[in-house]
Structure formats: C-alpha cells, structure tokens
Amino acid sequence: MSSSLPRPLPVALVGIGKIARDQHVPALAGSDAFALAACVSRSGGIEGIETHATLEALLDARPDIPAVSLCMPPVPRFAAARAAIAAGKHVMLEKPPGATIAEVLRLRQMADGAGVTLFASWHSRMAGGVAPAKAWLADKRVRRIRIDWKEDVRKWHPGQEWIWEAGGLGVFDPGINALSILTEICPGLLHLTAATLTFPENRDTPIAADLTFTGGDDVEATAGFDWRQEGDDIWQIEVETDAGPLRLTEGGSRLFIDGAEQEAGTLGEYPALYARFDELIAGRHSDTDAAPLIHVADAFMLGRRVAGAAFHD
CATH class of the missing domain: 3.30.360.10 (Dihydrodipicolinate Reductase; domain 2)
Incomplete structure (x- = not known):
C-alpha cells in the first residue's frame, strides 16, 4: 500500500442493511488492512461507529477517509459511486456492480480518470x-x-x-x-x-x-x-x-x-474481498469485470x- 495512506486504511460503509451487517461489518472487524471509520444510513447505523445520513454529508465531514464500500441496492449505487470517485475515494461495489452494464463501464472510466481504485466485487468467486x-x-x-x-x-x-x-x-x-x-x-x-x-x-x-x-x-x-x-x-x-x-x-x-x-480455502468470502480491495489500492489498479452482469x-x-x-x- 502507498506510504501516503494510513494503515489500517479507514473505510466508510454506505448502506447498512442485511448484507452489510451480516458480512461487511464482521469482515472489516477482522481485517488488518481496513478499519471501519464511519457509515452512512438513514435507518440506523452501527453501534460505536460514526453515522451520517447521506453520502454527501460523509464526504463533507470526513475528507480523511480514503475508501468507501457501497452496499446499497444497485439502482442508486451509480450516483453514490460517481460522487465518491469525484471526491477522490477508492470505491468497492457490492454485487451487482450496477443496474446496467453502461453504468459499470462509465464508472471505470471515471475511476481511471481520477486515479482511484474501483472494485466490482463478486463475493461468490471468493468461496x-x-x-x-x-x-x-x-x-x-x-x-x-x-x-x-x-x-x-x-x-x-x-x-x-x-x-x-x-x-x-x-x-x-x-x-x-x-x-x-x-x-x-x-x-x-x-x-x-x-x-x-x-x-x-x-x-x-x-x-x-x-x-x-x-x-x-x-x-x-x-x-x-x-x-x-x-x-x-x-x-x-x-x-x-x-x-x-x-x-x-x-x-x-x-x-x-x-x-x-x-x-x-478457508478465509471466507468477504474477508477475501477486502483483501483483494487492499491489493488493488496498493497497486493502484481497478477490477471491474462485468461478465456476470452481461449474462443477466x-x-x-x-x-x-x-x-x-x-x-x-
């Protein structure tokens, strides 16, 4: 990981629903690479974690957080990812990475232009x-x-x-x-x-x-x-x-x-996803394979x- 970034890397979790509580929060709690620093939720946050009502509020209040993990449903995810990339954040997308293939391709272009990592995660590949x-x-x-x-x-x-x-x-x-x-x-x-x-x-x-x-x-x-x-x-x-x-x-x-x-393997799907996100950020690469979404x-x-x-x- 770049020496300009803290270790563990602060990350914000956006969208605190079932998948975030069941998978993302435990994976981050056990990660040496990331530390959950804040979350975004309109319907209840995570005990002991700073909570913001909107992504915009998070980005304004915590410019020091370099990475966000987006766990909201696919339809609103493009706007959130676009805002995070524009703010210079590394972005991890819960599956599916977008509501359309064009969204995913556009986000990749934006991430490449901004010099940040975009990770379209597929948790079942980590089984x-x-x-x-x-x-x-x-x-x-x-x-x-x-x-x-x-x-x-x-x-x-x-x-x-x-x-x-x-x-x-x-x-x-x-x-x-x-x-x-x-x-x-x-x-x-x-x-x-x-x-x-x-x-x-x-x-x-x-x-x-x-x-x-x-x-x-x-x-x-x-x-x-x-x-x-x-x-x-x-x-x-x-x-x-x-x-x-x-x-x-x-x-x-x-x-x-x-x-x-x-x-x-025994690492677990979501711990493996965050390990992959860490590798991508460290190498300044993105991973946005849309092949599963193409079949859909x-x-x-x-x-x-x-x-x-x-x-x-």
Missing part, C-alpha cells in the same frame, strides 16, 4: 472451492455444465421491496452469484442462447429463470434459478469434463472431483416472459 475448481478445469475439456441455484426468497430477502422493482434483478440477485462463479471457472467459454423468465403477476422482476448457454458444438450448459424453493437451499454447479466430473456445492464452498471432496442482461434481452402467481412477502 473456498472456486479457485481450486478453476485451476483443475484450466487444462480440461468441458462437455456439459448444469447450475441449480434455488432458495426461499422469504428467508434471504425478507421485506426487501427493491428486489421486486425494476432494476432490482429479482431472482438474478442470487442467480448472479452462480454466474460469477461460472465466468470465473470457465472464463469466456459460454454465451446465452435462450431464457425463460417467470414473473409474478404483481412484480416487475422474475421469481424464477431457466437459462441455456452454448460454448460451441460440443458444450451444453443450463442454469435454473428459483426463489420458490422449500426446504434446504440448493447452490450447486456441476461440470462434466473429459477427465471426469467436478461439482461445487453450498455456494462454491465445497468442491468434489470424481466424487471425492477436495481441499478448499442477455437473459432479459432474449428471455421469454411467463406469467406466474402473485407473490406476497
């Missing part, structure tokens, strides 16, 4: 089994991929109306986690060819999606995302190769090759819309 899966697949021929990503929306997104509004992504909010793993372990291999999206009659975003991809004549790939799951969550990716099958389960935290469980955009472009029953939280 313990993902890196060893990518390494094992590097010299294998992929023949088939099957993704099943199914959970109960009432369990994981209780009362979060923004996910049902335009720009909120609906079932792609968790589904993009699977796509982030897919584009990490098989980079550049696939593109979407068809999609069926099921929309509750009273909502603007889908509750379920079935996707079909191709990577050539001999590669088949499908994905099923569903928020109507009852019972245990299913977060699984299966890959058939010329050297046998690979399976990632529990969101990528467990890896099996030919049925045998492999050693996986393609699904909305190609997708056949199916009407489903009304959803009530």
Whole structure:
C-alpha cells in the first residue's frame, strides 16, 4: 500500500442493511488492512461507529477517509459511486456492480480518470472451492455444465421491496452469484442462447429463470434459478469434463472431483474481498469485470416472459 495512506486504511460503509451487517461489518472487524471509520444510513447505523445520513454529508465531514464500500441496492449505487470517485475515494461495489452494464463501464472510466481504485466485487468467486475448481478445469475439456441455484426468497430477502422493482434483478440477485462463479471457472467459454423468465403477476422482476448457454458444438450448459424453493437451499454447479466430473456445492464452498471432496480455502468470502480491495489500492489498479452482469442482461434481452402467481412477502 502507498506510504501516503494510513494503515489500517479507514473505510466508510454506505448502506447498512442485511448484507452489510451480516458480512461487511464482521469482515472489516477482522481485517488488518481496513478499519471501519464511519457509515452512512438513514435507518440506523452501527453501534460505536460514526453515522451520517447521506453520502454527501460523509464526504463533507470526513475528507480523511480514503475508501468507501457501497452496499446499497444497485439502482442508486451509480450516483453514490460517481460522487465518491469525484471526491477522490477508492470505491468497492457490492454485487451487482450496477443496474446496467453502461453504468459499470462509465464508472471505470471515471475511476481511471481520477486515479482511484474501483472494485466490482463478486463475493461468490471468493468461496473456498472456486479457485481450486478453476485451476483443475484450466487444462480440461468441458462437455456439459448444469447450475441449480434455488432458495426461499422469504428467508434471504425478507421485506426487501427493491428486489421486486425494476432494476432490482429479482431472482438474478442470487442467480448472479452462480454466474460469477461460472465466468470465473470457465472464463469466456459460454454465451446465452435462450431464457425463460417467470414473473409474478404483481412484480416487475422474475421469481424464477431457466437459462441455456452454448460454448460451441460440443458444450451444453443450463442454469435454473428459483426463489420458490422449500426446504434446504440448493447452490450447486456441476461440470462434466473429459477427465471426469467436478461439482461445487453450498455456494462454491465445497468442491468434489470424481466424487471425492477436495481441499478448499478457508478465509471466507468477504474477508477475501477486502483483501483483494487492499491489493488493488496498493497497486493502484481497478477490477471491474462485468461478465456476470452481461449474462443477466442477455437473459432479459432474449428471455421469454411467463406469467406466474402473485407473490406476497
């Protein structure tokens, strides 16, 4: 890290919702690289941490804080990131990095022009089994991929109306986690060819999606995302190769090759994200891979819309 920056680096957390409390706050508490110095929230802050009602108020009051982590929903995130970059802050974006691909590309241009780091984070890529899966697949021929990503929306997104509004992504909010793993372990291999999206009659975003991809004549790939799951969550990716099958389960935290469980990383997704943010700032680089979001955009472009029953939280 640059000698002009303090260590640990003060960071502000913007948007104190479920993901911030469950993941970001504990990760920062255990970090040697960062110290949580302030937060922005209109609905309650974090005990013992300086709280501001708006990002503008934070930027005015704390010019000494060099980095911000944005955890608000995707639609308002562009304006917040733009303001932070204009103020010379390094910025970490919770997934998805924006409501549109154009936003992400524009933010990258702004960050490059301002000489600050922009990190579009994909937490599921940091799951313990993902890196060893990518390494094992590097010299294998992929023949088939099957993704099943199914959970109960009432369990994981209780009362979060923004996910049902335009720009909120609906079932792609968790589904993009699977796509982030897919584009990490098989980079550049696939593109979407068809999609069926099921929309509750009273909502603007889908509750379920079935996707079909191709990577050539001999590669088949499908994905099923569903928020109507009852019972245990299913977060699984299966890959058939010329050297046998690979399976990632529990969101990528467990890896099996030919049925045998492999050693996986243990750092944790969000601690690993902040370690990566630290590396990027130190090297004065940005990381804004939009590949998972491109698949989602393609699904909305190609997708056949199916009407489903009304959803009530």
